[in-house]
Amino acid sequence: DIQMTQSPSSLSASVGDRVTITCRASQGISSWLAWHQQKPEKAPKSLIYAASSLESGVPSRFSGSGSGTDFTLTISSLQPEDFATYYCQQYNSYPPTFGGGTKVEIK
Amino acid sequence: EVQLVESGGGLVQPGGSLRLSCAASGFTFSSCEMNWVRQAPGKGLEWVSYISSSGSTMYYADSVKGRFTVSRDNAKNSLYLQMNSLRAEDTAVYYCARAGRRSLYYFDYWGQGTLVTVSS
Numbered sequence: 001d002i003q004m005t006q007s008p009s010s011l012s013a014s015v016g017d018r019v020t021i022t023c024r025a026s027q028g029i030s031s032w033l034a035w036h037q038q039k040p041e042k043a044p045k046s047l048i049y050a051a052s053s054l055e056s057g058v059p060s061r062f063s064g065s066g067s068g069t070d071f072t073l074t075i076s077s078l079q080p081e082d083f084a085t086y087y088c089q090q091y092n093s094y095p096p097t098f099g100g101g102t103k104v105e106i107k
Numbered sequence: 108e109v110q111l112v113e114s115g116g117g118l119v120q121p122g123g124s125l126r127l128s129c130a131a132s133g134f135t136f137s138s139c140e141m142n143w144v145r146q147a148p149g150k151g152l153e154w155v156s157y158i159s160s161s162g163s164t165m166y167y168a169d170s171v172k173g174r175f176t177v178s179r180d181n182a183k184n185s186l187y188l189q190m191n192s193l194r195a196e197d198t199a200v201y202y203c204a205r206a207g208r209r210s211l212y213y214f215d216y217w218g219q220g221t222l223v224t225v226s227s
Contacts, residue, residue: 096212
């Protein structure tokens, strides 16, 4: 199975800050990477697919980059509604696997 | 609007069985591949199972293979997960998720989840 490693596991930031989360795959996955956002007690919501493509309705302050084994999710100016846990997920091969999550908290 | 609504969760004893359902609306269910993903309390996400649009192809995580069976009824716009020989480690919120962007395992829409608790 492909292991997905996210860092950091948590971070504290203020509204307006630029936030970057990294995700590393244990082997190359081309650009078959997604980012999902999950708020407490809610279902995950897909933000980004194919490493850098935004799902419809996702604000442009979210962006993704990378290919192969190293990926990043960037929030250019953190908003109050962005405090949540973010998961990367590879869908290059069976079984699909998720990173351990990055919890973004209010500073 | 795409909607996925799970039901059927609850408390079950170890070794017992449970059947989850997912009612889909707002899209052409019969054309879409579907998945189940679970999340143990306070933990991360774990993919469980996939089913093709016709229901002819299914895949499972090793942790549930031989115990869980995924199925669908396209006439009823419904997805199911039959869970047998349940263990404490199967305790989780179970989400149904639509496969999107022409990929088996990219989840573009998620249901709200249903909680399964395996305990004596």
